[in-house]
Amino acid sequence: MAKVGFLGLGVMGYPMAGHLAAKDHEVTVYNRTSAKAQAWAEAHQGGYAATPREASEGCDFVMSCVGNDDDLRSVCLGPDGAFAGMKKGAIFVDHTTVSAKVTRELAEAAAAFGIGYVDAPVSGGQAGAENGVLSVMCGGTEADFAAAEPVMAAYGKIVKLLGAVGMGQTAKMCNQICIAGLMQGLSEALHLAEKSGLDGEALVEVISGGAAGSWQMINRHKTMLADEYNHGFAVDWMRKDLAICLATADEVGASLPVTALVDQFYKDVQKMGGGRWDTSSLMKRLKAFE
Structure with a gap:
């Protein structure tokens, strides 16, 4: 089982993180509204952190499911961002629906930290997230995808690599x-x-x-x-x-x-x-x- 950080606990992210915990992954969550992260941690016997960096420290995988391009940049970059806390060789998996442009930008930034990057937007709506039957369309290297796919399978009915970074988006x-x-x-x-x-x-x-x-x-x-x-x-x-x-x-x-x-x-x-x-x-x- 992996050590996983999950950033963003909206209607999709909250149940997705729950499925990871149910599969016995060690999950630490971050949410902009900290009370929601604390509530998730209490409900799922997981951890919660005050910043994306803290949620990501020591993790094998960090998943994000936030709002838009700017939200994604904010949880990835900067001294309190996920990239600053992730260990080399870890993989960042983004489930947000964003532009392929920001995806390629952040994948390049992740590479500078020695971090893998998979863009993995999902389809299936809130019901799909709650029932763990999402369709997950991925872009990235075959090696990064192969490592991350068993983790994403916790909430994905189908998880498929479609090409290089950006192709998922x-x-x-x-x-x-x-x-x-x-x-x-x-x-x-x-x-x-x-x-x-x-x-x-x-x-x-x-x-x-x-x-x-x-x-x-x-x-x-x-x-x-x-x-x-x-x-x-x-x-x-x-x-x-x-x-x-x-x-x-x-x-x-x-x-x-x-x-x-x-x-x-x-x-x-x-x-x-x-x-x-x-x-x-x-x-x-x-x-x-x-």
Whole structure:
């Protein structure tokens, strides 16, 4: 079993760190709100630290799951950052959804400390984190991945290396593009059904088993039909991710017209006061714009 530091105890990080403890890893956590770190430590018989550096000292692996590029830099760099406390040969594993640019920047900084780096964003939402069945898409060297994969398996249903550092984040962008497009299509289908007098539940029962079926359809149609949007990944976070998608597309010369359009639809949702609604709230936008 490994000695592990875990930085960031949000809706994803808190249960992920718990799965590591359940697998008998020796886990020390850090969170910007120290009371949450202390509560986690009491619940899971682990340790907690006042700084990322303290949480990382002596660890074989340090995992992070924070908010954005700047949050990730803040827990990695500086005298109180994780890199300053990690021993040579240790591996930093980042589960945050951030840009490939900051990933490559921090991987280079880690190398200067003699530290390995794996970018490993996750998909599966809060339920996937709580149930330990996340999809983990990774970028890094084969050696660093091979060392870290058994640890990530504590909360990953599938953990796969997709290429060099940064490729994990690129894969996560592809994941978010698929979700955005599917959510808009599902919203339009359910909206048309309602306006036409077609029973939405009956519709989904029929079409979900065919080519139109998706995770979003199975897991979100009931709440969408009930006009409830507090059951998943927030619009504010999706817009952060789609901004990375669109910036990456500009860098590599890719065309993402549907993604750009749906991003603007999510902007409309934010203007409606729905920044914390889940991503299926595109349907609420359709109703508002009737």
